[in-house]
Amino acid sequence: MEIDVRRLQEIVGEEDVRDNAADLYVYGSDASVHEANPSVVVRPETVEEVQAIVRYANAQLVPVIARGAGSGASGQAVPIDGGIVMDFKRMNRIKAIRPRDVLCKVEPGVVCDDLNRALQPHGLWFPSAPESGRIATIGGTIANNGSGVRAIKYGTMRDYVLGMKVVLANGDMVTLGADTRAQASGYQLDRLMVGSEGTLGLIVEATLLLRPLPRFKAMGMAKFSELEDAGETISDIVASEVTPSLLELVDDIAITALNKTLNMNLPQVEAIVVYECDGRMKEAVDYDMATIKEICEKNNAFGVEMGSDPKEMERIYSGRKKLFAALSRYREGLVCTSLADDMAVPSSKIAECARKIHEIGERNRVVMNAYGHCGIGLLHTKILMEATRKEQWEDARRAVDEVYEYVRSVGGTTSGEHGIALSKAPAWKKEKADSLQMMKAIKAALDPNNILNPHKLMDAPDDWVTATKLRYPVKL
Amino acid sequence: MTTEKARVPGRAMPLGARKPLVDPREIEFSRLKKWASELNLCIRCGYCYEHCPLYRASSWEIDTPRGRLLLAYGLLTGEVEPSPYVAEKMFECFYCGNCSRSCSAKVSPTDIFTDARADLLDSGYAGEGTTARNDEKLCMACGRCVSACKAQALTLDMGSMRVAVDRVKCKGCGVCVVECPVGAMSQRAGFGVTREELSAAVQSYLRGINGSPKVVVFCCSWSMTPGLQLSRMESAGAVNASGVIVSVCSGRVDPGLILDAFHQGAWGVMIACCPLDECEHDGNYRARERCVSVGRLLDVLGFQAERLRLEHFATGEVQKLKNAVKSFAGEMASLGPI
Numbered sequence: 001m002e003i004d005v006r007r008l009q010e011i012v013g014e015e016d017v018r019d020n021a022a023d024l025y026v027y028g029s030d031a032s033v034h035e036a037n038p039s040v041v042v043r044p045e046t047v048e049e050v051q052a053i054v055r056y057a058n059a060q061l062v063p064v065i066a067r068g069a070g071s072g073a074s075g076q077a078v079p080i081d082g083g084i085v086m087d088f089k090r091m092n093r094i095k096a097i098r099p100r101d102v103l104c105k106v107e108p109g110v111v112c113d114d115l116n117r118a119l120q121p122h123g124l125w126f127p128s129a130p131e132s133g134r135i136a137t138i139g140g141t142i143a144n145n146g147s148g149v150r151a152i153k154y155g156t157m158r159d160y161v162l163g164m165k166v167v168l169a170n171g172d173m174v175t176l177g178a179d180t181r182a183q184a185s186g187y188q189l190d191r192l193m194v195g196s197e198g199t200l201g202l203i204v205e206a207t208l209l210l211r212p213l214p215r216f217k218a219m220g221m222a223k224f225s226e227l228e229d230a231g232e233t234i235s236d237i238v239a240s241e242v243t244p245s246l247l248e249l250v251d252d253i254a255i256t257a258l259n260k261t262l263n264m265n266l267p268q269v270e271a272i273v274v275y276e277c278d279g280r281m282k283e284a285v286d287y288d289m290a291t292i293k294e295i296c297e298k299n300n301a302f303g304v305e306m307g308s309d310p311k312e313m314e315r316i317y318s319g320r321k322k323l324f325a326a327l328s329r330y331r332e333g334l335v336c337t338s339l340a341d342d343m344a345v346p347s348s349k350i351a352e353c354a355r356k357i358h359e360i361g362e363r364n365r366v367v368m369n370a371y372g373h374c375g376i377g378l379l380h381t382k383i384l385m386e387a388t389r390k391e392q393w394e395d396a397r398r399a400v401d402e403v404y405e406y407v408r409s410v411g412g413t414t415s416g417e418h419g420i421a422l423s424k425a426p427a428w429k430k431e432k433a434d435s436l437q438m439m440k441a442i443k444a445a446l447d448p449n450n451i452l453n454p455h456k457l458m459d460a461p462d463d464w465v466t467a468t469k470l471r472y473p474v475k476l
Numbered sequence: 477m478t479t480e481k482a483r484v485p486g487r488a489m490p491l492g493a494r495k496p497l498v499d500p501r502e503i504e505f506s507r508l509k510k511w512a513s514e515l516n517l518c519i520r521c522g523y524c525y526e527h528c529p530l531y532r533a534s535s536w537e538i539d540t541p542r543g544r545l546l547l548a549y550g551l552l553t554g555e556v557e558p559s560p561y562v563a564e565k566m567f568e569c570f571y572c573g574n575c576s577r578s579c580s581a582k583v584s585p586t587d588i589f590t591d592a593r594a595d596l597l598d599s600g601y602a603g604e605g606t607t608a609r610n611d612e613k614l615c616m617a618c619g620r621c622v623s624a625c626k627a628q629a630l631t632l633d634m635g636s637m638r639v640a641v642d643r644v645k646c647k648g649c650g651v652c653v654v655e656c657p658v659g660a661m662s663q664r665a666g667f668g669v670t671r672e673e674l675s676a677a678v679q680s681y682l683r684g685i686n687g688s689p690k691v692v693v694f695c696c697s698w699s700m701t702p703g704l705q706l707s708r709m710e711s712a713g714a715v716n717a718s719g720v721i722v723s724v725c726s727g728r729v730d731p732g733l734i735l736d737a738f739h740q741g742a743w744g745v746m747i748a749c750c751p752l753d754e755c756e757h758d759g760n761y762r763a764r765e766r767c768v769s770v771g772r773l774l775d776v777l778g779f780q781a782e783r784l785r786l787e788h789f790a791t792g793e794v795q796k797l798k799n800a801v802k803s804f805a806g807e808m809a810s811l812g813p814i
Contacts, residue, residue: 020561021557022538022561025547069525094709111706134525261582325521328517328518473552
């Protein structure tokens with residue numbers, strides 16, 4: 001694969017092309033266990049530059065891998081075949097905020113939390129920002145169909161994309177969707193791009209639906225001695241007439257990690273459920289909060305705390321926000337890896353799934369915990385393991401297989417929000433076995449030369465452990 | 477300003493000497509080694525990005541704490557070969573510590589960078605990065621920079637009458653640059669905090685704003701800026717509506733810069749710095765002294781001294797900063813332009 005760096009420099013300018021070994025090494029990683037260096041990194045600033053780069057790559061049969069913040073947990077932005085990493089962070093303009101149309105138009109490199117900062121003076125927000133919204137870009141969030149903690153009430157990224165401009169593999173730009181909420185027949189091509197992980201086209205602009213900022217919010221936290229009770233509570237709340245704006249589970253392993261890293265002084269119980277309600281009227285919010293409290297207590301919750309003061313809510317929620325990284329400190333010698341980390345199951349199966357995760361971890365000599373946006377059936381886990389020991393990767397491989405076997409058996413899905421890419425591809429291919437050919441046909445029609453993020457999703461290697469070099473110093 | 481590199485590459489070396497480059501494969505990284513397991517604990521989430529003043533200026537991922545941790549990891553595993561470029565990157569950090577404070581995995585990037593710097597320096601890979609450099613042709617060896625440096629990174633050799641910069645200890649605060657009476661101390665440009673870059677930022681802000689009170693706020697990066705961190709509004713005027721300019725440390729804001737802001741049309745200037753006992757570089761004490769003397773000067777010139785304001789903010793007091801900027805802008809609106 002020959003890449004003419006000078007040609008790329010002509011397109012975006014010398015300053016925005018890097019091909020030295022150190023920069024390439026940095027751009028070879030994300031938050032996953034995978035690592036593979038690109039051949040060159042380019043930072044376009046305009047649609048025309050993106051088109052010119054893609055035309056060049058398509059003619060030379062060079063892979064193009066879109067990259068937002070590089071915060072993906074499954075290896076979406078890891079260039080498994082090398083090639084051009086297209087860093088979209090310079091295309092970071094909020095182009096229009098149209099309160100009367102309740103929409104905004106943004107470039108793909110806009111950071112989710114920044115968008116919300118810009119919307120706030122208009123009394124609007126974009127509720128689908130993921131927990132990593134402080135760095136995650138809109139482009140990456142769309143390409144992963146991210147959701148975040150408020151999906152239970154406000155839906156996932158898919159529900160907020162009204163339209164987008166996309167550069168296709170041949171360099172042409174197409175405008176998909178419209179500036180309206182009502183869009184009837186025809187193939188929903190904008191939706192096709194949501195969750196496509198950069199394999200079908202490069203999103204260069206997105207039109208997003210907005211929501212009015214809720215006037216009142218309150219947050220609660222309930223403790224449980226039994227994980228099953230917490231799971232039942234979540235299932236009961238989801239099936240009730242109340243729709244909280246947030247419903248999260250935190251298990252005992254997560255509690256230990258939080259207490260250890262952040263001195264949070266949480267009670268060492270089997271599970272904590274955190275919930276939030278929001279709305280236009282304080283009375284309505286209070287009424288919903290009281291209903292949820294009743295459901296919690298019916299399922300043996302104790303020490304239910306509630307608050308509507310922003311500081312109090314921040315205190316209740318701060319632990320959950322920092323959990324991902326805090327798990328690194330659960331036990332000396334173990335590291336926190338993003339594996340099997342975001343499965344979703346029908347909401348009545350939350351408790352069973354959480355218990356299964358613990359059992360599977362124990363059986364395979366790794367630590368696995370359960371937490372996450374259980375209101376939408378989504379459970380996060382992390383595999384805490386000795387990453388420098390070869391045998392632990394065998395253990396992790398088995399644990400991942402067993403978790404997904406269970407998830408499939410109850411009608412769940414491999415990834416609820418973090419995406420498939422490399423780490424989850426083997427399980428996902430099993431889940432989607434009868435539609436893989438359909439997806440391959442779509443990919444071949446839109447990207448006949450297979451240049452856009454190749455060898456991800458249905459084309460990813462069958463073994464995630466050996467798909468790329470691992471980011472840890474271990475010889476397999 | 478000179479572009480000549482400082483002759484003294486670092487600690488424990490005779491002045492003027494330069495260590496021979498060690499074959500990259502032979503370098504032991506004895507200090508960095510002890511961080512091997514910590515580097516595995518970094519989950520590479522990238523949550524440190526939004527806090528890093530270097531990244532805000534460059535938006536290249538190598539200029540993030542995660543990027544430099546990756547380099548440190550690569551140096552240890554042999555995946556990254558030491559080079560003058562890698563050394564340059566490793567010596568780029570203002571040690572504001574925002575990354576360490578924000579890391580939920582409790583990894584301390586700045587401690588790791590310091591050891592990587594020392595190892596690289598020992599092997600002859602001396603990056604300049606954001607550290608101070610001294611132009612010996614201009615230096616009068618007065619020693620003001622030495623006594624101003626809280627990191628004890630500067631030493632005056634009485635024999636040769638030269639000031640040496642310990643690049644491992646230097647935290648890039650820039651206080652010595654402002655203290656030097658003859659302009660011998662300097663720092664490389666590129667991250668928006670040199671005198672020239674700050675002045676250009678003031679100019680660009682004041683030119684872009686029409687009507688409303690023209691308030692310039694020099695804000696140290698410890699307090700964190702409000703508003704958009706990593707994105708831009710399409711209309712240029714909205715990029716920086718509050719005129720907040722990050723100076724990394726308030727000790728960098730010299731009287732000339734303040735007067736320059738007024739000269740360029742600012743109605744008011746606010747310096748947002750750490751609470752008095754909390755600045756690592758004592759930059760806030762210097763800022764306070766400068767505010768008093770420039771305030772007197774404003775009075776003498778017939779302008780209201782309240783057009784210059786010093787406020788203290790602890791780490792993370794973003795809302796307090798926002799409120800203070802808003803109320804200061806309100807006061808300046810009633811005073812009108814100079």
